[in-house]
Amino acid sequence: MTLVRIDLVAGRRSPTQVRALADVAHKVLVDTFDIPVSHRYQIVTEHSPEHLLVGDSNLCFDRTEDIVVIHVVAPEVSVHQKQAMFRRMAQKLYDSAGLSQDDLVISVVENTGADWSFGHGVVQFSEKHL
């Protein structure tokens, strides 16, 4: 289970392209965090360029307005899983959506299975980390 916020600059991609990008991002989480395809919870927000203020962390990235910031809330995932997710996200968004690897920032915050209810006010997966 994951709740994913995808923040990007408005007007840089068609609705179809935004959707394709979100589709790829979800597929990467399915593959690296071992979640079922149906565990998709994504919130996309488009901003004016002035509202997405992104440095380069002294890493000489060539940031552009194509920048994509992905924030993932997920129950306990291993360092290995996170590394795999970061790597695959950059690769797949480049391959499938043409996103420069310079234009991708990802952060993760962990919670637990007991922190999620997917409907009817019930904790469906408290023990399993899906």
Next chain:
Amino acid sequence: MTLVRIDLVAGRRSPTQVRALADVAHKVLVDTFDIPVSHRYQIVTEHSPEHLLVGDSNLCFDRTEDIVVIHVVAPEVSVHQKQAMFRRMAQKLYDSAGLSQDDLVISVVENTGADWSFGHGVVQFSEKHL
């Protein structure tokens, strides 16, 4: 103390209905997380339906564009409190705002009392978990 993000689809509810929904959500947190009524910190964001991408976690929920995603940041709360909050949120949003229990997703992330300042740059409740 809680910071609550409520994400929903634009154009499905009147401003009055959105406010009523937020009021109910806050009342549920007051009742289940034992916070005073004045500890209300809610950010509502309305999205185009294409930007709120929600699966069913293989639980056969009938998701519609009435979907409500609630994300709560709160200092340490017990599993019992979270279960009570989820249950009551689904019940009260159905009773008071007509929200189908199929259309409610909630996640929680915990921090501590020392992670909050409500004004004047002061940590008002570092010891108490309000």
Next chain:
Amino acid sequence: MTLVRIDLVAGRRSPTQVRALADVAHKVLVDTFDIPVSHRYQIVTEHSPEHLLVGDSNLCFDRTEDIVVIHVVAPEVSVHQKQAMFRRMAQKLYDSAGLSQDDLVISVVENTGADWSFGHGVVQFSEKHL
């Protein structure tokens, strides 16, 4: 490293004023969380006043529509650093952007260095807490 969401009411400040506010907020994080200037990751969102629902936590703050809600995701920072950040944020936003200290709410959520990738799918600072 920090991911900062700044939520405020639309129409209360010019684009230049919003930018100045974000600049000051970043400078405060640089000074108190010991991050390089280039570690800037801010997402500003402007809301209608009905969508930013903010109480006073029984602290008799005179909240107005100038309200600013800052949410910071950062790897492990000490209680001392957080206190310094809160204090300096309130002071500097007042001094430089004219923000009433009654109109500032800040919350922090921690993660770890391993939870960040700033580009190319690589974890750049897993050991260092920048």
